[in-house]
């Protein structure tokens with residue numbers, strides 16, 4: 001559905017070096033990136049600021065042409081077949097709108113019907129469906145400029161999906177939204193993916209989006225694909241720790257477990273203690289060692305926040321890798 005093979009995109013940047021002299025430098029925004037996205041997948045595309053996410057998305061949608069390598073979306077070359085491709089994919093840039101500012105939302109969507117060449121009956125049916133799912137009814141007749149950010153984003157999603165595309169590419173669709181609007185957008189995307197089978201590539205800095213929606217994540221850093229796989233494997237690969245929250249029968253000093261080294265008590269609150277375990281430690285062994293020495297009332301295992309995992313990765317605590325195999329930075 002989406003095939004990216006050894007794609008590089010370089011930009012030439014001119015900078016002033018002195019009062020008159022200008023120097024040219026080349027920035028490799030995307031550097032030899034390869035991945036494929038199969039039909040029906042929901043993939044998160046992550047990376048720190050300036051990593052190369054938007055540049056990749058612009059190449060997938062034909063806005064930018066790769067400097068080298070090959071991009072195929074639905075079998076098409078996006079930069080050469082941009083118009084044809086536009087009728088088969090949906091694109092949402094959270095920071096921009098495709099809607100006409102002065103027109104009521106309904107009229108903007110009607111104009112897009114002509115651009116996408118959707119016939120009237122199909123448009124009516126699709127609009128009714130999207131109006132229901134995205135709860136557009138109360139503001140369909142409001143000019144776009146008067147919509148709240150959350151309402152506008154729902155309008156933009158409807159605009160991107162009016163022509164029933166097989167692939168949806170989203171660049172920060174929940175940016176700036178409140179918790180309720182975020183939940184509406186996420187629920188909608190989930191339905192779209194699971195019930196309609198729409199293939200979705202989602203770029204976001206919001207890890208809530210990723211944790212709730214994506215089975216697979218790709219991480220790009222300095223233009224290179226640094227990870228491609230599941231969130232769980234990412235936690236394991238980064239060597240993230242787990243925390244055991246233990247509730248003892250009585251308050252006491254920090255727990256000591258000489259048989260299980262590397263377990264650190266990070267917090268004590270009355271009878272409750274927080275034990276940090278390295279990823280390699282088996283929680284069952286720790287629980288057994290605890291039970292031998294203490295009367296345990298309750299125990300819960302807490303996975304490390306994916307935010308911490310990514311912060312470690314972005315700081316460069318780990319070697320670069322792809323598909324579990326380290327690759328040179």
Ligand SMILES: Nc1ncnc2c1ncn2[C@@H]1O[C@H](COP(=O)(O)OP(=O)(O)OP(=O)(O)O)[C@@H](O)[C@H]1O
Pocket residue numbers: 011012013027028029047048049050051052053054055056
């Ligand atoms: N038109 C351009 N000319 C020169 N450099 C560019 C251009 N577009 C992007 N870049 C550079 O390419 C790199 C990648 O930028 P890109 O916008 O793809 O990052 P991003 O991952 O989308 O970042 P963010 O999360 O901040 O949106 C950055 O160093 C950026 O400055």
